Amino acid sequence: MKYTSSTTEVPDAPAVPRHVAIIMDGNGRWATKRFLPRVAGHVKGVEAVRTVVEACARRGVEYLTLFAFSSENWRRPEEEVSLLMRLFVTALDREVSKLHANNIRLKVVGDLSRFDDKLQSMIASAERKTANNTRMTVTVCANYGGRWDIMQAVGKMVAAHPGAGDFTEEQLAPHLAMAYAPEPDLFIRTGGEQRISNFLLWQLAYTELFFTDTYWPDFSIESLDEAIASYQHRERRFGRTGAQLAEKTS
Numbered sequence: 414m415k416y417t418s419s420t421t422e423v424p425d426a427p428a429v430p431r432h433v434a435i436i437m438d439g440n441g442r443w444a445t446k447r448f449l450p451r452v453a454g455h456v457k458g459v460e461a462v463r464t465v466v467e468a469c470a471r472r473g474v475e476y477l478t479l480f481a482f483s484s485e486n487w488r489r490p491e492e493e494v495s496l497l498m499r500l501f502v503t504a505l506d507r508e509v510s511k512l513h514a515n516n517i518r519l520k521v522v523g524d525l526s527r528f529d530d531k532l533q534s535m536i537a538s539a540e541r542k543t544a545n546n547t548r549m550t551v552t553v554c555a556n557y558g559g560r561w562d563i564m565q566a567v568g569k570m571v572a573a574h575p576g577a578g579d580f581t582e583e584q585l586a587p588h589l590a591m592a593y594a595p596e597p598d599l600f601i602r603t604g605g606e607q608r609i610s611n612f613l614l615w616q617l618a619y620t621e622l623f624f625t626d627t628y629w630p631d632f633s634i635e636s637l638d639e640a641i642a643s644y645q646h647r648e649r650r651f652g653r654t655g656a657q658l659a660e661k662t663s
């Protein structure tokens with residue numbers, strides 16, 4: 414597979430982002446605002462996932478990446494963590510056949526070794542079942558951290574080149590957890606915070622960033638279209654000047 418990096422080549426910007434990556438934030442506050450337990454926000458958040466997966470597939474997005482659980486989310490109260498795990502199991506159970514019927518491939522990336530055996534085997538079987546689907550790839554980042562990803566890739570890279578002292582980006586990139594996908598074109602974070610929270614650190618180098626105050630459970634097809642419309646108005650220069658880009662396209 415050829416490695417194309419945002420830092421070396423200017424890909425032609427498609428009208429619809431090929432790869433959309435989302436930090437789905439604000440579930441807890443959505444619930445608290447309604448005097449509901451935080452859990453209710455997570456349950457409602459699963460519905461928003463369904464809506465966005467379907468809308469992205471219809472719009473021709475090729476890769477949709479969703480941050481579901483970060484390496485740092487283990488710091489939450491045990492009750493919330495275990496509920497999130499149970500929700501994950503239920504969602505996998507319910508949604509995988511639908512994804513498969515819609516020709517959607519599911520990938521789960523992160524340090525999965527920390528999940529219990531049942532969840533790990535459900536993930537493996539969901540990935541196996543949908544492996545050859547071609548319409549869109551949905552990646553769920555679970556127990557994922559950008560620093561974890563870079564470190565595990567470094568470990569594999571060093572092992573693959575014994576004795577080597579100098580390495581290149583091209584040697585590292587194939588070992589990143591999402592090496593099968595191009596770098597994200599559009600990043601969306603809901604819930605009002607403007608930070609990366611250890612999401613895809615390497616891959617977001619030249620991604621267009623879109624932040625919205627909308628809480629994730631309220632994120633709708635219209636919200637998605639607003640983010641895509643904003644992306645369509647950006648000029649992606651990748652370090653070059655605007656005039657150089659005009660020349661390239663004329």
Ligand code: IPE
Nearest residue numbers: 437438439440441442443481
């Ligand atoms: C995002 O919503 C879901 C996860 C991190 C699992 P939050 O649970 O972070 O919601 P807020 O940010 O507390 O509102």
Ligand code: IPE
Nearest residue numbers: 436437438480481482483610
């Ligand atoms: C980021 O949200 C992780 C996910 C959405 C899975 P957090 O709610 O954990 O992020 P912080 O703690 O506010 O940065």
Ligand code: MG
Nearest residue numbers: 438439440604
């Ligand atoms: Mg949050």
